[in-house]
Amino acid sequence: MEIVSSVAFEMSILLFVALAGYLLASRIHQSAIVGEIILGVIIGPSVLGLITYTSFVKGIAELGAIILLFVVGLEFKMQEIFKAKYAIIALIGVIVPFIGGYLLAKLFNFNFQSAIFVGAALTATSIAITANILREMGKLQTEAAKAIIGAAVIDDILGLLALSFSSEIATGAFSISAIAWIAIKSALFFCVGILLGIYLSKLITKFDKTKISQKYTELVFIIAMMIAFFYALVAESIGLSAIVGAFLAGVSLEGIILRNGKNYREGAEYMGIIFGAIFFVSLGILVDIKAINLTIIIFMLALTIIAIITKFIGCYIPARIQGMSREDSTIIGFGMSPRGEVAMIIALLGLNMGYFQQDIYISIVLMALLTTIITPILIRNWLLKPELGPKNFKFRHND
């Protein structure tokens, strides 16, 4: 019964560490992700060696990444997000960090492929973390918060596209026609995916009224999860990342109205809780602490500074140009700084594909952690101690 044993053993320890990660994070007033990754490092092969990155852990972590992005996608409402104003902030807020990350990596003599991935890793803001900070501060309904959420969603999409570009460019297909081809594929995938999603949503709404859905209320949930993995599969097979597909599946399954079937959003969230937590723990397990040296530390710190500065500039300027106040623009700039799951998934993919080694992987994961830790401190200090901020700095409530 050895085989069953290892599943039970690995799941027990992964969930135990996830739980401990939450408690640790809460104790040090950080996001749960921070605690999960730190404890993942500790139980991993480079410290305690309680668990290794077995094929089961790898499979479950990949499952987790897909479900996580599906759940993120489900939380989106398309019409609320896709505003030109936010799109411009998102776009410039993606381009500047991408260039910044790329140049920094080249400056540290990393090769072209690594530099491209470092650039891509700096693009996407972590919606979960930013939204959480704003919620904790009771500022979720302000104009700045809405801009942050809107732009963060769009830059997630742009970040995922940057990942797809990077993967293709890194394989050597770096020509104008190759880039054009990726752009066309991505655009087609998004358009067809959204349209198909609208059609599928109608189909599911109709299916839900049938007798079979009344009898088997779980079917709607199975269908939704199947669509998530199917979109992931299609994204993969046309050369995009699986998580891009899962995210799109979540975004496009918007208009489903259920009368009988189980709540698939809730079901996906429950699965996301377990496998998302395992995903973050697994990121820690993959960190080989022995690989850390002075160069990595310096690069990582530089990367973190570049991540915050480039995102700030890339969002502050377009916000100002579009007529937002200096205060709101500042909040938007800092609010867009935390990197999260997308950056970490990009690091994981690059490592798994062999484009770079532990040096870049560790730097990106720790950069994501540090931006997550630093951003709330920056926002809180600027908001709570206005005398330290720019003149007349004050958080404004929709005025």
Added chain:
Amino acid sequence: MEIVSSVAFEMSILLFVALAGYLLASRIHQSAIVGEIILGVIIGPSVLGLITYTSFVKGIAELGAIILLFVVGLEFKMQEIFKAKYAIIALIGVIVPFIGGYLLAKLFNFNFQSAIFVGAALTATSIAITANILREMGKLQTEAAKAIIGAAVIDDILGLLALSFSSEIATGAFSISAIAWIAIKSALFFCVGILLGIYLSKLITKFDKTKISQKYTELVFIIAMMIAFFYALVAESIGLSAIVGAFLAGVSLEGIILRNGKNYREGAEYMGIIFGAIFFVSLGILVDIKAINLTIIIFMLALTIIAIITKFIGCYIPARIQGMSREDSTIIGFGMSPRGEVAMIIALLGLNMGYFQQDIYISIVLMALLTTIITPILIRNWLLKPELGPKNFKFRHND
């Protein structure tokens, strides 16, 4: 990105087949499990070859078995089930099929280990299937139905114990002292497990009132799942089956009262929907249809007949002796006949441990399917056409 691809591919196809299995089952008026296994056989290596039993599929299926039994355990209420009357029906209803299965296998010249597993596979009634039939017929609140559910729950536990015994006996430790040792271990595990579960339930209820559970409402769910896998791990490490542990975890986590935390029962059910379905599909994938020959077919049919007759006798007689009517006893006898997940898991474990080959594996899986298909027909015919049943046969409503 090949690795992610295979997860997305395997999950898509497994869920698609699970869905198709539901639709097929509904069309042929059978339990969803029947459809899932049949289509699992068809997509598996022996027919279409769309998917094989990869280590990921294996891991996910094992995960499914553990979650499935945890969910089954969660549905139990201890005090409703453990009545002496039902326990006697369950006990004799386990012993007779065990002996019947063992003798049949010996008659067909299978070796000792195989025969022990065949016996164990005949012990446990499928609660899910029986309960479903009774629910469909609107007979869930009758005395006979309560006896069936109560006895089916107890014989699940006895069946899981029979599995543990069989595993140990099959490894060669067939002596009185070895059997006594297993009995002591099992009894200890159940007692300590239940007591620990009651303590943990109180602890979780208390934890749920803390600020941290208010902030992270998902923690209670993570803790519950962690306990399920931890019990599975402990069961494994003392030589019982992982699913016995998961089941016990479900049964013992009864008294949790939640104010803040997410509903862990609901969460476990959602996970059980996805991974349970995958588990049944995977059972089909493992069937090598090319291995089927006349001997297997004859053995399988004989096994099915023995399964129904021995369960009928083993439940009818103790029901009658305890003063139940001939009609109720007949319904109980047939109602206890369907075998399900426990039989199939026993078949899977025996195959994975190399105690037997495809011949026994296929026979047990098909026997479980056939009892599931035949039992509703038997019950419906006896109930709806009383003239075909014993004299004066009529279903009685609690009178």
